[in-house]
Amino acid sequence: MKILIIGGKKFLGYHIAKAAEAKGHEVVFFNRGKTYNQLLPHMNNIIGDRNKDMVKLKGMKFDAVIDTCAYFPNQVEKALNVLKDNVDRYLLISTLSAIKPEVKDFDESVEIIGLDFKSEEVTGSTYGLLKAACEKQLVDMLGDKKSLIFRPGYIVGERDHTDRFTYWPVMMKHMEKMIVPNTGDMGFKYVDVKDLAEFAITALEKSLNGIYHISGPEKSMKYADFIKTCHELINPLCKLIEVDDKWFEDNKLLKFIVFPTCDDIPFGHVVYSANTSKAFKSGFKVRSLSDTINDAIDWYMRYKGDVNDLAVGMKPKDMKKHIESL
Ligand SMILES: NC(=O)c1ccc[n+]([C@@H]2O[C@H](COP(=O)([O-])OP(=O)(O)OC[C@H]3O[C@@H](n4cnc5c(N)ncnc54)[C@H](OP(=O)(O)O)[C@@H]3O)[C@@H](O)[C@H]2O)c1
Known part of the structure; x- marks a missing residue:
């Protein structure tokens, strides 16, 4: 597959690129070249800001897009305005924060927290609503069949700059x-960034679509x-x-x-309560x-x-x- 990663080499994008390469796929990055630009120098990297330079991708065809850094629905819109007719599948990295915090023991049919198409700033209170709006923007523009949405919990491991787990x-x-x-x-519950990256590639190879809640381990800890x-x-x-x-x-x-x-604040509850069996049944593996x-x-x-x-x-x-x- 020829895979476009919108995002970069800081954390998840870096591991996705490595997982794709290990399975023989071609990777093209699209980012501003600001963060760890020196890493993976052998991979094609188109320099641009997703907020104004998506036109640089006009006419290019990809088997899959993996969008690791969409925080506003208009970013998804701008990407799809250019890529819509030239991609077979679009994987959006969303979050379990897109779900109503008070729900327990839920699967992917759960109600979302709400939608925010207006805010221009990501804060603790807008983050989940904006990510849910990114999900809607994707499905509205590309349709169910080509849309793949991952909702991870805490992403941890190598290159996690937040240090929350570390x-x-x-x-x-x-x-x-x-x-x-x-x-x-x-x-x-948490998800190792390498396991998430490998499942991203597995899911695209299997042509999966729809929403997947992702965290582990499989049995409660x-x-x-x-x-x-x-x-x-x-x-x-x-x-x-x-x-x-x-x-x-x-x-x-x-x-x-x-x-x-x-x-045991809301995001913790959501992470511990998410039923992740759909991901495990579809090939998600944890180290x-x-x-x-x-x-x-x-x-x-x-x-x-x-x-x-x-x-x-x-x-x-x-x-x-x-x-x-x-
Ligand atoms: N961390 C967690 O625990 C967690 C949990 C659940 C969901 N998520 C989701 O997981 C995703 C991945 O997060 P992450 O921390 O790995 O990634 P990130 O740090 O948010 O962004 C990754 C890359 O995106 C590029 N980028 C940022 N703004 C850009 C722009 N305007 N145009 C082009 N490229 C841009 C940056 O490269 P340049 O600076 O070179 O442009 C950066 O390397 C996010 O969507 C987040 O919502 C994270």
């Missing part, structure tokens, strides 16, 4: 003692098991000090800010949690290397202070 193994590696939350029965695996794999000598919800209240701290991804943890920490150590540079979560010096006062 926080855990990096802290575990560097701390002699670490505060950890008592998470009870709370679940945890507790958040406590995630913490335990990080501990055993990365640094079993790190002393874990468990705190309960009252500790967060007493210290005026929010659990999901101190410990990223450890949230082990240990592989994902190792990938995440290896890349962090090469890219940043310093525990103090974690983008999220409680900083080591603050955690040490809290430990002293426990």
